[in-house]
Amino acid sequence: MPRFHCPAPLVTGELLTLPTGAARHAQVLRLQPGDSITLFNGDPALAGGAGEFIATITKMGRSEVLVRVGEHQAVEREAIRAVHLALSMPANERMDWLVEKAVEIGVASIQPLMSERSVLRLGAERAQKKVAHWQSIAISACEQCGGNRVPLVHEVAGFSAWIEGRTQTVNTAAGGAFLLTLRPGARGLREAAAALDVSHAVTFLSGPEGGLSSAEEDRALACGFTPVTLGPRVLRAETAALCALAALLV
Numbered sequence: 001m002p003r004f005h006c007p008a009p010l011v012t013g014e015l016l017t018l019p020t021g022a023a024r025h026a027q028v029l030r031l032q033p034g035d036s037i038t039l040f041n042g043d044p045a046l047a048g049g050a051g052e053f054i055a056t057i058t059k060m061g062r063s064e065v066l067v068r069v070g071e072h073q074a075v076e077r078e079a080i081r082a083v084h085l086a087l088s089m090p091a092n093e094r095m096d097w098l099v100e101k102a103v104e105i106g107v108a109s110i111q112p113l114m115s116e117r118s119v120l121r122l123g124a125e126r127a128q129k130k131v132a133h134w135q136s137i138a139i140s141a142c143e144q145c146g147g148n149r150v151p152l153v154h155e156v157a158g159f160s161a162w163i164e165g166r167t168q169t170v171n172t173a174a175g176g177a178f179l180l181t182l183r184p185g186a187r188g189l190r191e192a193a194a195a196l197d198v199s200h201a202v203t204f205l206s207g208p209e210g211g212l213s214s215a216e217e218d219r220a221l222a223c224g225f226t227p228v229t230l231g232p233r234v235l236r237a238e239t240a241a242l243c244a245l246a247a248l249l250v
Helices: 020-028 094-105 124-145 159-166 189-194 214-222 237-249
Strands: 003-005 015-017 036-040 052-060 065-073 083-088 109-114 177-180 202-206 226-229
Touching: 003 020, 003 124, 020 052, 020 065, 036 065, 083 237, 094 109, 094 124, 094 237, 109 124, 109 159, 159 214, 177 189, 177 214, 177 237, 189 226, 189 237, 202 237
Parallel strands: 003 036, 083 109, 083 202, 177 202, 177 226
Antiparallel strands: 015 065, 036 052, 052 065
16 A cells, blocks of 8 residues: 655544645556555654554545545554664765665664765755755655654754764763774674663764764764774775664664
8 A cells, every 4th residue: 555654643534635745646656536545744743643544535636635534553663772873974876875775774863964084065055955855765765664753864964063962962871872983992783782771762873984083983982972893894884874773773
């Protein structure tokens, strides 16, 4: 059954106009009145935000699609552990691919960063457009994979400003913050994660091509991040982030 993200309160029995993107998708699929679809709004703070709804198409217009919201299904497919990914953005189309796959795996949120060695540099206007684009990719990935909570893609931040804001918020007692590094003495990620209660949220910090600088790593460690490794191989920036997510969420 086709799934559509509808960022509005969902209430059984109500007649609803699908947002433009969802309506266009329904038209591309050549759906007809009487066809059933699945709706989710992706935001637990909204009415009907938990789970998903079966809905029935009542009208297929050229620019408008109306549906009747039906039975609520209290189904969630989110991981028990919330993993928040903070990473220096890889270049070219790799960030698009990373966002899509991270959402499919089950990331809770994504924080794009610009660090000393970042190849991708974004001005304010371009950064806003990129974040909107990545948020759209996250929504599409949720529609495909069955996720009912759309991960938030945060505004692009400079590493220094972001780590400064983290100083008072990292829960060092729970060890819920990991830094991917090649430094000697770093613990294996699975070993470090095994020491945490599965309900503890985790922030995972990963660098760009070439990694974070020594100074940036020092700041992260001083902020309470635990140094971890994925093993002896040197992985691409986007590969490392996804491998870490898989290890933390399995």
